[in-house]
Structures are given as C-alpha cells and as structure tokens.
Amino acid sequence: MAVSQVIRSEWTKIRSVQSTVWTLGLALVVTVALGVLISWLSNREWDNMSEGDRFSFDPTFVSFAGTSLGQLAMIVFGVLVVSNEYSTGMVRTSLAAVPQRGTFLFGKIAVATALALVVGMITSFLAFFLGQAMLGGHRASIGDPGVLRAVIGGGLYMTLIAVFSMGVATMLRSPMLSLGILMPFFFLISAILGNVSATKKIGQYLPDQAGSKVMQVVPPLDGDTPYGPWGGLGIMVLWAVAALIGGYVLLKRRDA
Numbered sequence: 001m002a003v004s005q006v007i008r009s010e011w012t013k014i015r016s017v018q019s020t021v022w023t024l025g026l027a028l029v030v031t032v033a034l035g036v037l038i039s040w041l042s043n044r045e046w047d048n049m050s051e052g053d054r055f056s057f058d059p060t061f062v063s064f065a066g067t068s069l070g071q072l073a074m075i076v077f078g079v080l081v082v083s084n085e086y087s088t089g090m091v092r093t094s095l096a097a098v099p100q101r102g103t104f105l106f107g108k109i110a111v112a113t114a115l116a117l118v119v120g121m122i123t124s125f126l127a128f129f130l131g132q133a134m135l136g137g138h139r140a141s142i143g144d145p146g147v148l149r150a151v152i153g154g155g156l157y158m159t160l161i162a163v164f165s166m167g168v169a170t171m172l173r174s175p176m177l178s179l180g181i182l183m184p185f186f187f188l189i190s191a192i193l194g195n196v197s198a199t200k201k202i203g204q205y206l207p208d209q210a211g212s213k214v215m216q217v218v219p220p221l222d223g224d225t226p227y228g229p230w231g232g233l234g235i236m237v238l239w240a241v242a243a244l245i246g247g248y249v250l251l252k253r254r255d256a
Contacts, residue, residue: 006098006107013085014111020080024115027073027158028123032130034066039131046138058218059140060150063131067154067215070123071161071208074116075182078165081112082247083175101251109166109244116162117155124154146217146229153214153233160236161186164207167243171250211236 014020042062049057085091098104128151132139140147169178186208193203203209204225213225213232227235 003103003107006103007111009097010107010111014081014115017080017084020077020084023073023077023080024119027070027077028119028126030073031064031066031070031123031158032127034069035063035127035131036066036134038065039063039134043135043138052221056218056221057138058216059132059135059138060128060147060217061215062135063128064124064150064154064215066127067158067212071158071186072183074120074158074162075165075186076179077116078112078162079169079175079178079182081108082166082169083173083178086173087175102248105170105248105251109163112166113159113163117159120158120162121152121155123158124151127154140217144217149229150215150217153229156233157211157214157236160211160233160240161208163240164236164243167240167245167247170247171243205235207236207239 039059039062042057042059046054085094095101095104098107128142128147132141142148142151165178165182168182169175172178172181190203190206190208193199193206194209195203210227210232213227214229216229225232
C-alpha cells in the first residue's frame with residue numbers, strides 16, 4: 001500500500017475514534033483556561049510580590065502555566081492513537097493490509113503528529129494572548145525579544161509530548177501500562193528529580209524539564225542549566241526520536 005493511502009487510512013481511524021478527538025480538545029481547553037486563571041491571579045497579587053519575584057517575573061511563561069496539566073491530555077492522545085488498535089485486536093488487520101511495518105508506523109505517527117502540532121500551536125497562541133490580556137500592565141508583547149520563540153516553542157513542546165508518548169505506547173502496546181508509566185514519570189518522578197538538589201543535574205535532562213525551557217523568556221534567578229531554550233527543546237527531540245526508534249525496532253521484531 002502506498003504511503004499516501006496509509007496516511008488517509010490513519011486519518012480516518014483517528015477522526016473516527018471520539019476519545020482521541022476529545023483528548024485534543026481537552027488539551028486546548030485545560031491549557032488555555034488554567035493559563036488565563038494563573039495570569040489573572042498573578043496580576044492581582046503583583047502588589048504583594050517581593051522585589052525578587054517581580055524582577056524574575058516572566059509574563060510569557062505565566063500564561064503557559066496550564067501546559068503542565070494540558071500535557072496530560074496530550075499524553076493520553078499519544079497513547080490512544082497507538083494502543084487503541086492493540087487493545088481491540090485491530091492491529092492484526094492493519095498489519096495485514098500494510099505488511100511494511102515501517103510504513104504502517106510512519107503513517108500513524110505522521111498523521112497524529114500533524115494533528116498534535118496544529119492543536120499545540122493554536123493552544124499556545126491562545127494561551128499567550130488571553131493570558132497577557134489578564135496581566136494588564138504587566139503583560140508582554142509578541143514582538144518583545146524571545147516572546148515569539150517561546151510561544152512557538154510552547155506548541156512544539158506539546159507536540160513532542162504526544163510524539164514521545166506514541167513511541168512509548170508503540171513499545172509497550174498496552175494503554176494501561178503506557179499510561180501507568182508515563183503519568184507517574186511526568187507528574188511525579190520528573191518533578192522530584194528536577195527539584196531535589198542531589199538529582200537536579202539528572203532531572204534537567206528529562207524531556208519535560210528540558211523542553212519547557214523553550215517557553216521561558218526571563219531566566220529564573222537560580223537557573224544554572226548548561227543549555228539554552230532551543231538546546232532544551234533539542235534534548236526533548238532526542239527523547240522523542242529515541243522512543244520512536246525503540247517502538248519501530250520492537251514492532252519489527254515481534255508478532256502483532
């Protein structure tokens with residue numbers, strides 16, 4: 001089967017499963033809504049902030065506060081796109097129709113990544129502009145140095161979260177096992193490793209810790225990472241590529 005046919009087939013599969021469509025919508029709503037709320041609260045609390053907090057205040061990054069929760073929906077989307085076929089047994093039919101497993105995986109990942117990128121970019125720009133509206137006189141402009149990079153980076157960050165999750169789900173095949181590993185990894189293990197002084201140097205190279213740097217415009221006062229915003233995103237790309245390679249290798253070697 002030609003690659004174009006595989007891509008059309010995967011597009012039909014994804015849009016016909018309501019759960020995958022809903023998770024993308026949820027990622028947008030949660031990220032934007034929480035970002036707006038935190039931006040509004042930050043504006044109200046400005047007069048109570050210390051001098052140090054005001055100096056390091058990053059209005060752009062504040063509007064992305066909802067990303068930490070919105071990425072949960074992106075993780076679920078990435079897992080469901082891949083593992084739905086395994087849980088229903090439809091993967092056998094798909095692989096019978098597309099025996100070239102590399103083509104099968106490429107078509108699925110390409111369509112899902114394109115969808116995640118579109119939703120991620122819309123989410124990032126909406127979160128920024130609505131968040132800045134809530135910040136009043138403390139807002140940033142899209143033309144300020146580093147701001148456009150951060151906004152575009154926010155969309156790329158959410159996309160890469162989904163891609164990394166797809167790679168992990170391809171390796172593990174089970175939706176419950178994939179979510180059972182990814183959720184604690186991003187919401188517990190990464191946070192602990194990134195905030196404990198003994199493990200901070202390790203934590204800063206985890207995908208979410210490194211990738212989120214691209215959304216920052218004002219460096220934190222205690223920031224000592226050995227890479228910049230694009231360097232952090234590059235580290236996240238390497239994680240996503242490694243997960244996809246692992247998924248491809250296992251897909252080639254084992255039975256459906």
